[in-house]
Amino acid sequence: MHPAFSVIFLTTLIGVGQGLFLALYTGQLYALANLLPAQSSNFYAVGSMVSLVLLFAGLIASFFHLGHPERAWRAATQWRTSWLSREVLALPAAMGLIFLYGTVHFFDLTKPLFVISGTLPVDFSLIIGGLGTLAVFGLFLCTAMIYASLRFIKAWYSPLTVANFLFLGIGSGFMLAAAFSAYQGTSLVSFYGTWAVIATLFGLLTRVATLYRNSQFRCKVDLKSAVGVHHSQLEQKAQGFMGGSFNTREFFHGRSQGLLNLIRYAFLLMVFVVPVILILLAYALESETLPLLAFGIQYLGLILERYHFFTEAQHPQNLYYQSMA
Amino acid sequence: MTQLALVIDLNVCVGCHACVTSCKEWNTSGWAGPLTDQRPYDADPTGVFFNRVQTYEAGVFPNTETYHFPKSCLHCEDPPCVPVCPTGASYKREDNGVVLVDYDKCIGCKYCSWACPYGVREFDEQQKVMKKCTLCIDRITDMSLPESERKPACVLACPTRARIYGDIHDPDSDVSVAIREQGGYPLQPEWGTKPSNHYLPRRKTRIQIHEDELVRVDNPLKKEALPTLPEAGETLDDVAW
Ligand code: SF4
Ligand code: SF4
Numbered sequence: 001m002h003p004a005f006s007v008i009f010l011t012t013l014i015g016v017g018q019g020l021f022l023a024l025y026t027g028q029l030y031a032l033a034n035l036l037p038a039q040s041s042n043f044y045a046v047g048s049m050v051s052l053v054l055l056f057a058g059l060i061a062s063f064f065h066l067g068h069p070e071r072a073w074r075a076a077t078q079w080r081t082s083w084l085s086r087e088v089l090a091l092p093a094a095m096g097l098i099f100l101y102g103t104v105h106f107f108d109l110t111k112p113l114f115v116i117s118g119t120l121p122v123d124f125s126l127i128i129g130g131l132g133t134l135a136v137f138g139l140f141l142c143t144a145m146i147y148a149s150l151r152f153i154k155a156w157y158s159p160l161t162v163a164n165f166l167f168l169g170i171g172s173g174f175m176l177a178a179a180f181s182a183y184q185g186t187s188l189v190s191f192y193g194t195w196a197v198i199a200t201l202f203g204l205l206t207r208v209a210t211l212y213r214n215s216q217f218r219c220k221v222d223l224k225s226a227v228g229v230h231h232s233q234l235e236q237k238a239q240g241f242m243g244g245s246f247n248t249r250e251f252f253h254g255r256s257q258g259l260l261n262l263i264r265y266a267f268l269l270m271v272f273v274v275p276v277i278l279i280l281l282a283y284a285l286e287s288e289t290l291p292l293l294a295f296g297i298q299y300l301g302l303i304l305e306r307y308h309f310f311t312e313a314q315h316p317q318n319l320y321y322q323s324m325a
Numbered sequence: 326m327t328q329l330a331l332v333i334d335l336n337v338c339v340g341c342h343a344c345v346t347s348c349k350e351w352n353t354s355g356w357a358g359p360l361t362d363q364r365p366y367d368a369d370p371t372g373v374f375f376n377r378v379q380t381y382e383a384g385v386f387p388n389t390e391t392y393h394f395p396k397s398c399l400h401c402e403d404p405p406c407v408p409v410c411p412t413g414a415s416y417k418r419e420d421n422g423v424v425l426v427d428y429d430k431c432i433g434c435k436y437c438s439w440a441c442p443y444g445v446r447e448f449d450e451q452q453k454v455m456k457k458c459t460l461c462i463d464r465i466t467d468m469s470l471p472e473s474e475r476k477p478a479c480v481l482a483c484p485t486r487a488r489i490y491g492d493i494h495d496p497d498s499d500v501s502v503a504i505r506e507q508g509g510y511p512l513q514p515e516w517g518t519k520p521s522n523h524y525l526p527r528r529k530t531r532i533q534i535h536e537d538e539l540v541r542v543d544n545p546l547k548k549e550a551l552p553t554l555p556e557a558g559e560t561l562d563d564v565a566w
Contacts (some may be wrong), residue, residue, distance in 0.1 A: 082436075
């Protein structure tokens, strides 16, 4: 498939935004259990703000993918059958809840509403954060299923696609949370850093498994079945046009194998290896800037990763566009 | 239920592109139009077509055979392109099974084209919506036309009658008979999309005949060269009574 930068930015940006929100809420839960020092409400409010900005940027990027963005509201109507439609609903839902979460913290509306078993004080932020977490996981699922539900595109049609979106989003979000708390001078850097490394390593596992899987399988259909001529030597002579068409532009990446190999090594290094090393270094050196660098490099790597994700997909329609005469 | 479809006979298609041009002509000026072009008279022309004729070659020279392969939306009975559409712009008509796009609802997300394994949906770069074969829905449902003209433009244009149009759910229609009796097959059946359009394969008519069957042994009117008599002498057949 031809990689569309609008979609690359959409999926990577909202992934980071969702991961960052999960990081904030996880931090709050740990603080509630007295496993971590409680943070100022400002920390959560500004963090939610950053997450919201990322999700919003992703939303804007997605509009560049549409021919008629002014009609985008219609895309909310077919949620019964279309994962794309479900994403269109899940994204604003997650954004709304994250906004509320940040607002509640900003205005310090965190007086306990009631206390469960005398130990667990429940306030607005806890409830909204819980709902937000659900929405965020739902959004991860919808985004990934847009690709993973296309049964003709074998490279995507796998639970691994969902796992990749999930782990890479969470990894990069926690990485940003580590950078954010380092910047804010809080003590959560190593907590977020550790979880960022763990999620990233899970992502490494599923992403490498995906690469391996995609290098192994063959497409279920071949040219013989596509044309219905069962001759062992069948070759295309003409596509029916000479100047290209939507079919030759949308479904081919047009990049050399050499470049793709380069991109693959680059993203494996930038998403998985370098950030982990930088976080470990930051931990050893107690540096405040290294987590930010780790996040920056990982995000750039994620753009390459998503680019590669699109080029991996072989669409069966390409069988009809093998040679031009 | 009715399921309108085309049956395309690869045995007689000569690759003349008459269906391509008549399709473009009818549809660019009609209900489904325009079918816009970019740089139509320049070096790198491109544009929207509902129907394309491709050419394939089977075998190795000199034993080759050429197949001309017209390709348009197959109006699948279980179309994967329809449920993925987030806006409902892509739909399948209940009454006749034709798969259509509502240009006023389409947001141009191209997701349906990803979900079609046949690569027959084409995005209009100018109108920014998805387009595809409508089976000339404005012709075939136009009751003001005489019945003989209530057919897709491509079917009417084909000089070799390689395109047959009708209801594949009616067992007595031309299309059903052709599919049944001449080995009609769907494309990429592995996916279970159940394409409505079918293709008829190349057919060769050969009779099994041996050399000695070409010359008659008994030749009462002496129309052919005299057979050489068997060494054993005259047979009963050769005796004129
Ligand atoms: S051929 Fe493609 S566009 Fe046409 S109905 Fe089937 S899946 Fe949809
Ligand atoms: S391009 Fe149009 S018809 Fe296709 S899925 Fe998107 S909205 Fe639906």
